[in-house]
Amino acid sequence: MTSPDELLLEVVDVTTSFDTDLGRLVAVDGVSFRLHRGETLGVVGESGSGKSVLARSVLRLVGDRNAQVTGRVVLRGSDVLKMPDRELRRLRGGSAAMIFQDPMTALNGTMRIGSQLSESLREHLGLRRRQQRDASIELLRSVGIPDAERQLRSYPHQLSGGMRQRAMIAIALACGPDLLIADEPTTALDVTMQRQVLDLLDRQRAERSMSMMLITHDLGVVAGRADSIMVMYAGRIVERAPARRLFTAPRHPYTDGLLRSIPRLSDEPGRELATIPGSPPIVIGGSTACSFAPRCPRAQARCLNELPLLVEDARTDSPSSSDGHAYACFYPLGTESGDAALLGNRRAGSTAAGLPMAAFGPTGDGVPT
Amino acid sequence: MTTSVETKGHGRPVPLLELSGVEVSYPGGVRAVAGVDLAVVRGETLSVVGESGCGKSSLARAIVHAPPPTSGTVRFDGRDLEALSPSELRALRPRLQMIFQDPISSLNPRRTARQIVADGPDIWKRELADGGGVDDTLRKVGIDPDRMGDRRPHQFSGGQCQRISIARAVVLEPDVLVCDEPVSALDVSVQAQVLNLLRRLKADLDLTMVFIAHDLAVVKNISDRVAVMYLGKICEIGPVRAIYGNPAHHYTRALLASVPDVADAQRSVSDAPVSGEVPSPSSPPSGCRFRTRCPRAELRCATEEPELNALGAGHDDHLVACHFPVRG
Ligand SMILES: Nc1ncnc2c1ncn2[C@@H]1O[C@H](COP(=O)(O)OP(=O)(O)OP(=O)(O)O)[C@@H](O)[C@H]1O
Ligand SMILES: Nc1ncnc2c1ncn2[C@@H]1O[C@H](COP(=O)(O)OP(=O)(O)OP(=O)(O)O)[C@@H](O)[C@H]1O
Ligand code: SF4
Ligand SMILES: [Mg+2]
Ligand SMILES: [Mg+2]
Numbered sequence: 001m002t003s004p005d006e007l008l009l010e011v012v013d014v015t016t017s018f019d020t021d022l023g024r025l026v027a028v029d030g031v032s033f034r035l036h037r038g039e040t041l042g043v044v045g046e047s048g049s050g051k052s053v054l055a056r057s058v059l060r061l062v063g064d065r066n067a068q069v070t071g072r073v074v075l076r077g078s079d080v081l082k083m084p085d086r087e088l089r090r091l092r093g094g095s096a097a098m099i100f101q102d103p104m105t106a107l108n109g110t111m112r113i114g115s116q117l118s119e120s121l122r123e124h125l126g127l128r129r130r131q132q133r134d135a136s137i138e139l140l141r142s143v144g145i146p147d148a149e150r151q152l153r154s155y156p157h158q159l160s161g162g163m164r165q166r167a168m169i170a171i172a173l174a175c176g177p178d179l180l181i182a183d184e185p186t187t188a189l190d191v192t193m194q195r196q197v198l199d200l201l202d203r204q205r206a207e208r209s210m211s212m213m214l215i216t217h218d219l220g221v222v223a224g225r226a227d228s229i230m231v232m233y234a235g236r237i238v239e240r241a242p243a244r245r246l247f248t249a250p251r252h253p254y255t256d257g258l259l260r261s262i263p264r265l266s267d268e269p270g271r272e273l274a275t276i277p278g279s280p281p282i283v284i285g286g287s288t289a290c291s292f293a294p295r296c297p298r299a300q301a302r303c304l305n306e307l308p309l310l311v312e313d314a315r316t317d318s319p320s321s322s323d324g325h326a327y328a329c330f331y332p333l334g335t336e337s338g339d340a341a342l343l344g345n346r347r348a349g350s351t352a353a354g355l356p357m358a359a360f361g362p363t364g365d366g367v368p369t
Numbered sequence: 370m371t372t373s374v375e376t377k378g379h380g381r382p383v384p385l386l387e388l389s390g391v392e393v394s395y396p397g398g399v400r401a402v403a404g405v406d407l408a409v410v411r412g413e414t415l416s417v418v419g420e421s422g423c424g425k426s427s428l429a430r431a432i433v434h435a436p437p438p439t440s441g442t443v444r445f446d447g448r449d450l451e452a453l454s455p456s457e458l459r460a461l462r463p464r465l466q467m468i469f470q471d472p473i474s475s476l477n478p479r480r481t482a483r484q485i486v487a488d489g490p491d492i493w494k495r496e497l498a499d500g501g502g503v504d505d506t507l508r509k510v511g512i513d514p515d516r517m518g519d520r521r522p523h524q525f526s527g528g529q530c531q532r533i534s535i536a537r538a539v540v541l542e543p544d545v546l547v548c549d550e551p552v553s554a555l556d557v558s559v560q561a562q563v564l565n566l567l568r569r570l571k572a573d574l575d576l577t578m579v580f581i582a583h584d585l586a587v588v589k590n591i592s593d594r595v596a597v598m599y600l601g602k603i604c605e606i607g608p609v610r611a612i613y614g615n616p617a618h619h620y621t622r623a624l625l626a627s628v629p630d631v632a633d634a635q636r637s638v639s640d641a642p643v644s645g646e647v648p649s650p651s652s653p654p655s656g657c658r659f660r661t662r663c664p665r666a667e668l669r670c671a672t673e674e675p676e677l678n679a680l681g682a683g684h685d686d687h688l689v690a691c692h693f694p695v696r697g
Contacts, residue, residue, distance in 0.1 A: 191627040220629035
């Protein structure tokens with residue numbers, strides 16, 4: 001998957017927080033990344049890690065009264081967070097589109113699917129009536145909706161969950177966006193339909209050099225589809241790497257834990273799965289420590305007192321140090337200090353955060369290399 | 370309740386759960402389950418996989434008679450559930466439990482974890498083996514009763530709620546546990562916790578499980594045997610290793626090829642997945658129901674419905690319904 005080097009999107013230090021009774025909840029915490037034309041960026045992480053809020057922040061769709069978004073989102077040279085409303089409206093549903101996690105919130109429940117498609121086609125592409133209808137049918141067919149002509153007259157509630165999801169994808173693709181943000185586009189679908197939809201998105205990407213942010217909690221979904229992958233934990237990017245690299249040589253203990261807990265088709269039946277003990281935190285105020293420390297098999301005193309920043313991997317065995325692999329951890333996998341931290345915790349029987357090593361099960365705490 | 374495993378003449382254990390000719394129809398002519406025969410022996414985990422809408426949940430509900438199938442019989446421990454009086458069925462209920470897909474909405478939000486789990490024995494007027502049964506069960510599923518027993522569902526995560534609903538089902542010490550998509554809504558890390566738990570409970574309690582899921586990697590991890598369902602019928606069934614190592618039905622092969630796997634980052638996505646539209650369950654294709662999407666279909670497939678038969682000598686526990694199965 002080679003991509004033309006043209007930079008489409010640059011996200012710089014985006015932080016999104018919400019005022020809550022508990023205090024200032026930081027849902028996205030200083031996230032930066034770049035996306036080139038035709039490139040697919042996977043975003044993975046557990047429920048609540050901030051994936052959807054990040055997606056909404058990029059398209060300035062965080063409308064909540066209690067929300068505050070800072071940082072820069074530069075799309076083709078202009079800052080989305082600062083542009084006038086008129087320009088923003090032209091952008092959304094035009095050169096940038098989003099597929100939402102919950103299709104019912106994105107579709108208009110009182111409008112027929114056909115009218116919603118036509119509206120989008122008219123507004124952004126200026127198609128005439130007859131053309132709108134033909135293009136709409138073609139779009140519904142392309143997302144695998146059977147009996148497309150009849151379904152134009154359906155209201156969203158008359159479609160099954162999976163069909164609704166695909167109708168929304170059709171609407172998002174209607175104007176041929178340069179940037180598509182797809183938030184869990186296939187979670188509601190079964191494997192065969194999932195595959196068809198991902199193939200469709202991938203075709204769009206290839207044919208029109210569309211760039212895509214593919215958000216999911218299913219690492220399998222992004223494995224074969226994304227050029228690079230960002231792993232989010234508690235609102236921060238904890239690791240970013242080319243897809244292959246992330247799966248074969250993860251550096252962050254959280255990424256490693258995620259990878260180990262997935263049952264794989266290639267595994268023998270009955271394998272005891274590794275687990276990540278505990279559950280993800282909610283970040284109130286700022287972080288002054290590694291937020292993964294309470295669940296990490298490698299945690300040392302430093303992890304509890306200092307925030308690890310995202311740094312480029314400077315490993316010596318790598319042909320070039322600029323292959324885009326970065327992680328935020330003081331004791332990463334595959335390093336001497338990381339191995340020593342893990343072995344030390346094993347010897348002590350618990351981590352610096354007081355978590356017993358037994359909580360990881362027989363193979364769950366990772367292997368020193 | 371520990372019936373010893375009896376054997377019939379030919380040396381196979383008598384099934385604890387036996388379905389024959391089970392059909393489930395809905396108004397409007399939808400035959401969601403179109404004739405299923407199944408036998409599950411004690412201690413075994415049988416999984417049912419298949420695309421959305423193929424009838425998995427309808428089958429699961431029919432097994433626990435909630436509601437009973439439209440036709441066909443479900444035998445539990447040798448007894449036809451249909452032939453039982455309401456009070457006999459009631460008495461049997463605790464031994465045949467089901468876990469539903471949506472953990473949060475299936476728990477009463479006003480009751481504490483302890484109360485939710487204790488409700489089971491209460492409703493069924495059952496004495497627990499010892500007074501501490503509820504707390505023990507909570508502990509078994511990884512919920513500390515002293516610290517968390519008095520919390521209510523909204524104070525638990527999705528995975529914790531799912532574990533509470535498992536506790537509610539297993540506190541009754543059921544013989545059979547039917548799980549309908551018990552991990553589909555969960556994050557991978559939580560999913561792993563729940564799968565490990567089910568595997569441990571199965572060993573500790575000698576549970577017999579019917580496990581419904583659409584994730585084929587999850588199914589491989591948890592099952593002894595796997596049944597593949599297509600449009601209301603079983604098209605292939607066999608030991609987990611046979612189904613994954615040597616899939617014989619073209620649908621099974623296509624399903625396996627559709628699975629997104631983390632190994633995909635290393636291989637190219639090029640095997641043929643299932644394509645084409647799913648036919649309507651109210652008017653399935655003639656002959657083989659899969660023929661409209663099958664790469665191997667011939668004229669015979671349109672005229673003659675293939676029966677579920679053993680794949681061949683030496684494979685008598687691996688059955689496939691296909692005129693042209695893939696061998697070896
Ligand atoms: N309007 C809001 N007010 C307060 N907190 C919010 C608001 N919207 C989101 N959050 C919080 O922000 C955090 C991140 O939420 P987000 O929806 O981005 O998670 P996610 O990674 O998309 O999870 P999932 O996989 O479940 O979709 C969560 O803790 C969520 O509760
Ligand atoms: N109460 C009902 N009334 C009418 N039709 C129904 C009802 N419940 C299910 N069906 C239909 O029966 C068929 C099988 O549904 P079922 O829920 O058993 O499928 P499933 O395999 O569990 O699917 P999923 O993977 O999406 O849960 C579908 O066509 C569905 O639309
Ligand atoms: S080793 Fe320390 S810094 Fe790295 S993930 Fe674990 S707790 Fe965080
Ligand atoms: Mg989300
Ligand atoms: Mg179902």
